[in-house]
Amino acid sequence: MSDHYIKMVQGGGGMIVNGISHKEGMMEEEEEKEFDQQMIHKTILVGDSGVGKTSLLVQFDQHKFQPGSFSATVGIGFTNKVVDVDGTKVKLQIWDTAGQERFRSITRAYYRDAQALLLLYDITSKSSFDNIRAWLSEIREYAQDDVVIMLLGNKADSTQERRVRREDGEKLAKDHGVAFMETSAKTGMNVELAFMAIARDLKNKQTRNPNDPKFCLEEYVDQEKQKSGCCG
Numbered sequence: 001m002s003d004h005y006i007k008m009v010q011g012g013g014g015m016i017v018n019g020i021s022h023k024e025g026m027m028e029e030e031e032e033k034e035f036d037q038q039m040i041h042k043t044i045l046v047g048d049s050g051v052g053k054t055s056l057l058v059q060f061d062q063h064k065f066q067p068g069s070f071s072a073t074v075g076i077g078f079t080n081k082v083v084d085v086d087g088t089k090v091k092l093q094i095w096d097t098a099g100q101e102r103f104r105s106i107t108r109a110y111y112r113d114a115q116a117l118l119l120l121y122d123i124t125s126k127s128s129f130d131n132i133r134a135w136l137s138e139i140r141e142y143a144q145d146d147v148v149i150m151l152l153g154n155k156a157d158s159t160q161e162r163r164v165r166r167e168d169g170e171k172l173a174k175d176h177g178v179a180f181m182e183t184s185a186k187t188g189m190n191v192e193l194a195f196m197a198i199a200r201d202l203k204n205k206q207t208r209n210p211n212d213p214k215f216c217l218e219e220y221v222d223q224e225k226q227k228s229g230c231c232g
């Protein structure tokens, strides 16, 4: 799988991207047996450089945040994560893409295999928010028609530096028919919820009986946010 990386440091059995150790990308044979291949879902993180894609994934996977100097992702890498949705194990294969323009053609090549996309902007960066429309049209052009999309306004902990109002994020998401929440890779706010909502939607899509009511990601996200009493 290391071919998928333009530049990557191979560490003992694992993979290192941006100095952060990712879990072994290839599934172990034993682990693979446990999973119905149909239940492995490709999810891609996209958005401008610096919005916090790698940090979000590290927070979800390792419950860690590494503050300090920013090192842009080069190429693309992935992390496997198993989550439990109502007693069913769902495997998310989460691809962390490079936000820099020069890597866009690589990112695009991964869209068509993606079942879900987490599209991030940084609430302290107006330009990252303004670019969301362009990201969405690119996604519509290259990804599958039924891809699950969630818009995330990251760095919600940075209240002093906020440049994008939550209402504006909500409106944009609504206009494009996608789910929305604000997250913080730093504090962990809504990080688990975002990935769990995606996993639940993907699982429901797959196991749904034609007579069951259709799962609505946006409604589910809203309900969960209310339950947790969270604003984001």
Ligand SMILES: Nc1nc2c(ncn2[C@@H]2O[C@H](COP(=O)(O)OP(=O)(O)OP(=O)(O)O)[C@@H](O)[C@H]2O)c(=O)[nH]1
Pocket (backbone or CB within 6 Å): 047, 048, 049, 050, 051, 052, 053, 054, 055, 056, 066, 067, 068, 069, 070, 071, 072, 073, 074, 097, 098, 099, 100, 154, 155, 156, 157, 158, 183, 184, 185, 186, 187
């Ligand atoms: N305060 C705060 N800082 C964050 C958060 N998420 C990421 N950062 C910081 O933002 C910078 C960029 O984060 P990355 O995760 O590397 O961004 P990226 O989107 O992966 O960037 P590319 O790899 O270039 O596409 C780093 O300095 C992080 O520490 C957050 O939720 N809150």
